[in-house]
Amino acid sequence: MSRAFVNEDAGKDRPDLPDLPLSAHPNFVTPRGLADLRARLAARQGELAALRARAERLDKLPEAAAERDIRWLEARIASAIPVDPARHDLTEVAFGLRVTVADEDGRETTYEIVGEDESDATRGRIAPHSPLARALMGARVGDEVTWPRPAGALSLEILSIAHADDPTA
Structure with a gap:
């Protein structure tokens, strides 16, 4: 079979988006800043759930973007150094x-x-x-x-x- 007829993207059900860059600086946060990161994470998780619940899911890019943002927010929260x-x-x-x-x-x-x-x-x-x-x-x-x-x-x-x-x- 000719390579021209092989679908190399078969099985790929979502686009790969590069991860958002993480800062090299220590992640000091105020209580307000940590609360804001947590609120942003909860909101993005809610948006992802709504995207996954759509009847028409041919466009996977919004889901991939939400998943990427969630990974970034989780990493920022995990690396947080709270300072009161x-x-x-x-x-x-x-x-x-x-x-x-x-x-x-x-x-x-x-x-x-x-x-x-x-x-x-x-x-x-x-x-x-x-x-x-x-x-x-x-x-x-x-x-x-x-x-x-x-x-x-x-x-x-x-x-x-x-x-x-x-x-x-």
Whole structure:
């Protein structure tokens, strides 16, 4: 028989999608970040169950994508290193704390150092391995730190340190 008539994909009932990359950094998480990962996992598992319950299942790509996402979320949860920010005193900037800084022009900005999966620049949440977080970690109120940015270094003064759930901060 000619090779032209052999279906090499026979028996393959779902597409293979490459796994999502896992970070090489330690997976520190806040309690909120861990809860969010667990909620995302539960939601994706629910979506997968709904996809598998479809009457028409010719397109297996959505199922494969959900399975891939579930594997990634399970790996992130398994590698999580929970850190309770409430255990930190507020003498220096640490993981899970909120810090307010002033730049050279006096503009104030507040950042929260959170886990990589929880980081969101639009909400002022930064990952602990980012250049800004590395510059802030260990600093105390009144200290001046240098944030090495591609646009040029920026000097920041630490104005306050608070717990993230503190509404007065």
